[in-house]
Amino acid sequence: MNFAILDGKIIERSEAKVDIEDRGYQFGDGVYEVIRIYNGKMFTAKQHLDRFYRSAESIGIVIPYTKELLTGMLNELVAKNNLGLGIIYMQITRGAAPRNHAFPAQDVLPALSAYTKEVGRPAENLESGVRTILTEDIRWLRCDIKSLNLLGNILAKQKASEVGCFEAIQHRGENVTEGSSSNVFIAQNGVVVTHPSDNFILKGITKEVILTLCKENGIAVEERVFTIKDLYDADEVFLSSTTAEVMPIIEIEGKAVHNGAPGPITKKLQELFIEAIEKECGAITKQTIK
Ligand SMILES: Cc1ncc(COP(=O)(O)O)c(C=O)c1O
Known part of the structure; x- marks a missing residue:
């Protein structure tokens, strides 16, 4: 079985679905990270997490998890997927709302997702x-x-x-x-x-x-x-x-x-x-x- 993170939970990847009006899907309104995994461990995790939060902040998205919590979730995902050599892809968007260029109301939650992939060294x-x-x-x-x-x-x-x-x-x-x-x-x-x-x-x-x-x-x-x-x-x-x-x-x-x-x-x-x-x-x- 393969798992993914969607909105704070680790779920089966095949069940990780996002709304058709997600602003990432419609506008590319979000930010992402790619983290390398060697021997089942994240390389330079802190630097990637810091950049992820910095990128999000610079477009006014507040990530609703602490870095510690998110790092823990990512480690759990890598372990559950039994990944040795590969990557984590992670993104956060401004969430799903009726299409309108301006930011949606404050109560629209950003949508965070992550999955892993086996990627060899080139x-x-x-x-x-x-x-x-x-x-x-x-x-x-x-x-x-x-x-x-x-x-x-x-x-x-x-x-x-x-x-x-x-x-x-x-x-x-x-x-x-x-x-x-x-x-x-x-x-x-x-x-x-x-x-x-x-x-x-x-x-x-x-x-x-x-x-x-x-x-x-x-x-x-x-x-x-x-x-x-x-x-x-x-x-x-x-x-x-x-x-x-x-x-x-x-x-x-x-x-x-x-x-x-x-x-x-x-x-x-x-x-x-x-x-x-x-x-x-x-x-x-x-x-x-x-
Ligand atoms: C435009 C661009 N520049 C530089 C990089 C290299 O960044 P990093 O070393 O953090 O992967 C990337 C990585 O995907 C990129 O997309």
Whole structure:
């Protein structure tokens, strides 16, 4: 049997149904999180929970559970679903109410749901690297909110997918922002550079882990805006996300990066990232690498 969380209760997933007028369904009026599970344990749970509450607060949704209660529910869900390696997907919407753009009355309860999914580590891509395209960033100006509204991201990812690429790197004019579902880093002359966490990008939890790992291990790192030219001139390029971890980029718009192979700084950060996972969730064995 598979279980899901709906409005504070763990129920059978097949019974988790939402109203046709749920504002998430009609407007994308809500926020979400994806949390990685290794060895049945949440990785960087606190950071994800903090971002979830921050995203909700920034659009005026009050999550009707404490972080402690919700964390407990999520742990229970993972255990009940017997999940070893995978993800939790969780979202909260402004609830169900007669369709009207303005917020509904105060007594309409936000709708929280969560489910788990088995997701392996992308071992082959992590080792060989991935190909990418470039695309103009057409999204709104609050990309720091992990909003359910992902049209700009979806259209960018589809463009990449149609030409067999893993990710679309977005740019506003000359400035590189982030991937459609990832943060983007370059390494030039031994310095790692990534876009500052402002309103133009999502402050990735994986990005934050990487910044910490750089600082702890003497790898020079800068959060500053960089350009498409910097991207093409870079010694190494990689992306980061909860499911993609530290993913080498070996091609941009058909042009090879680092002669088409992952570079040494990227590989070092991959090693350090695995260590960080293992510290929190236990050893990553061969069995957990699919
Ligand atoms: C637009 C965008 N940027 C960055 C990220 C990476 O964030 P995280 O490392 O928290 O998964 C994501 C993750 O899905 C994303 O959708």
